[in-house]
Amino acid sequence: MYEEDRLDKFERKAQRWKEERIEKDSERFKVVQGVFDESTLMVLYKFLSKGILEELFGTINSGKEANVYYGKAPNGDEYAVKVYRTVASVFKRIHEYIQGDRRFKRYKKNSYAIIYTWARKEFSNLKRIEKTGIPVPRPIEVEKNVLIMGFLGRDGLAFPLIREAEVEDPDKQYKSIIDDIKKLYEEAGLVHGDLSEYNLMFDPDEQQYYVIDVSQAVLASNPRADLYLYRDITNINNYFEGLGATTVSRDTLFKQITGMKPSPSLALDVEGN
Numbered sequence: 001m002y003e004e005d006r007l008d009k010f011e012r013k014a015q016r017w018k019e020e021r022i023e024k025d026s027e028r029f030k031v032v033q034g035v036f037d038e039s040t041l042m043v044l045y046k047f048l049s050k051g052i053l054e055e056l057f058g059t060i061n062s063g064k065e066a067n068v069y070y071g072k073a074p075n076g077d078e079y080a081v082k083v084y085r086t087v088a089s090v091f092k093r094i095h096e097y098i099q100g101d102r103r104f105k106r107y108k109k110n111s112y113a114i115i116y117t118w119a120r121k122e123f124s125n126l127k128r129i130e131k132t133g134i135p136v137p138r139p140i141e142v143e144k145n146v147l148i149m150g151f152l153g154r155d156g157l158a159f160p161l162i163r164e165a166e167v168e169d170p171d172k173q174y175k176s177i178i179d180d181i182k183k184l185y186e187e188a189g190l191v192h193g194d195l196s197e198y199n200l201m202f203d204p205d206e207q208q209y210y211v212i213d214v215s216q217a218v219l220a221s222n223p224r225a226d227l228y229l230y231r232d233i234t235n236i237n238n239y240f241e242g243l244g245a246t247t248v249s250r251d252t253l254f255k256q257i258t259g260m261k262p263s264p265s266l267a268l269d270v271e272g273n
């Protein structure tokens with residue numbers, strides 16, 4: 001059952017604290033009131049009281065399963081605060097990905113627990129990926145359905161997705177992303193699972209991409225890892241072919257990365273999706 005009846009000590013404190021201070025703090029959390037549900041609000045207050053988050057501003061962007069807000073730490077560091085929506089369509093989408101992951105065997109079967117697991121999964125994936133040197137946002141904190149990460153942008157403006165940006169040397173970017181897909185597999189033991197021009201942000205000045213949205217990334221040992229890898233490669237090839245880059249065939253790449261020939265059913269499954 002969801003935790004209403006077993007709010008831990010801190011949450012009770014946060015609740016009291018919140019009730020006492022909500023008026024006073026309404027300036028700092030301009031977007032908060034009326035936007036977040038009670039539980040999300042409490043998580044934000046916890047971050048506030050721990051000195052992790054000082055201010056929260058408007059939405060940077062909304063994706064499939066989350067809204068991402070611009071926030072600031074007490075020392076002025078800029079953050080992206082990803083708040084996962086707790087709605088049925090999101091529970092359904094993510095169930096499939098969590099199932100095969102041995103790191104998340106014992107998650108509770110209720111919907112909120114699934115979302116919290118999902119957020120923790122993105123956080124642990126970010127940490128894992130960060131260690132390899134692949135460019136990702138810096139993971140800061142996660143609590144329930146709220147994940148705080150480093151802000152990707154400049155002068156308070158988020159970088160565009162790569163699909164909206166000017167890519168000066170598609171061949172170079174393509175090679176680099178393919179190397180990172182390999183590195184992700186070999187060094188982090190992960191497959192992104194939703195890699196495409198929609199989940200790559202791009203710094204146009206530095207001509208540098210960043211991989212985002214890693215909540216669904218699965219271990220290479222996951223039964224669906226082959227399919228996700230094949231699909232990721234297909235998406236990246238399609239996108240860069242559209243930019244005129246010379247690409248390597250997906251079968252060759254799949255073999256280079258996994259050491260195995262792709263089974264013919266993979267192409268059918270990817271095209272069928």
Ligand SMILES: Nc1ncnc2c1ncn2[C@@H]1O[C@H](COP(=O)(O)OP(=O)(O)O)[C@@H](O)[C@H]1O
Binds near residue numbers: 151158
């Ligand atoms: N670290 C970040 N810094 C700045 N903007 C971000 C960051 N992470 C995500 N965004 C923005 O928020 C959008 C949604 O984030 P994403 O992680 O892709 O969520 P979803 O799972 O909902 O697709 C992105 O397309 C991007 O515009």
Ligand SMILES: [Mg+2]
Binds near residue numbers: 064
């Ligand atoms: Mg996304």
